[in-house]
Amino acid sequence: MKKMKGPLFIFLISLLVYSCAEKKSLEEKSITLNQKEKDYIKAIPGEDQELDAELIKKGEVLVAYSDCYDCHKEVNRAKGPAFRDIAKRYPANTIYIEHLARQVIRGSKGSWGYPVMSPHPQVKKEDAEAMVTFILSLRGQ
Ligand code: HEC
Structure with missing residues (x-):
């Protein structure tokens, strides 16, 4: 039983590292997407009036x-x-x-x-x- 712990531990650690890396790249992707959207829209600051x-x-x-x-x-x-x-x-x-x-x-x-x-x-x-x-x-x- 004691022998099994090493590999299991390594497996769990790599799973953790892998899932963190995956999450980070997803976040990076959505940041690039938001930036792209911003560059496309180029929102102009200004007051909104009430429209008729x-x-x-x-x-x-x-x-x-x-x-x-x-x-x-x-x-x-x-x-x-x-x-x-x-x-x-x-x-x-x-x-x-x-x-x-x-x-x-x-x-x-x-x-x-x-x-x-x-x-x-x-x-x-x-x-x-x-x-x-x-x-x-x-x-x-
Ligand atoms: C032949 C295709 C076509 C038709 C028909 C057309 N549009 Fe457009 N419209 C475009 C394109 C392409 C752009 C983006 C032009 C550019 O990059 O400056 C645009 C841009 C616009 C913009 C933004 C302009 C700016 O300076 O940001 C408005 C508002 C707009 N259209 C309204 C209309 C309205 C209202 C009609 C109908 C009367 C209409 N369009 C008909 C193709 C068309």
């Missing part, structure tokens, strides 16, 4: 009837960034709503590392602002 519920609804309908969902999805990336990721980057306030509405009308490239968003010259400024208000309302969901 009517405008959000109007924007949701306008987005559904436009071509936005050809390239965007709410939660996942597609040809363009996910609406929820856009909402994570930009504070929900007038400055960014106006900025993003201009981007939708003029088209955008280089902000997210995707190819390009085609311009939407037919979309009115106030409609583009409603659409963007809907997108930014997905912040924190």
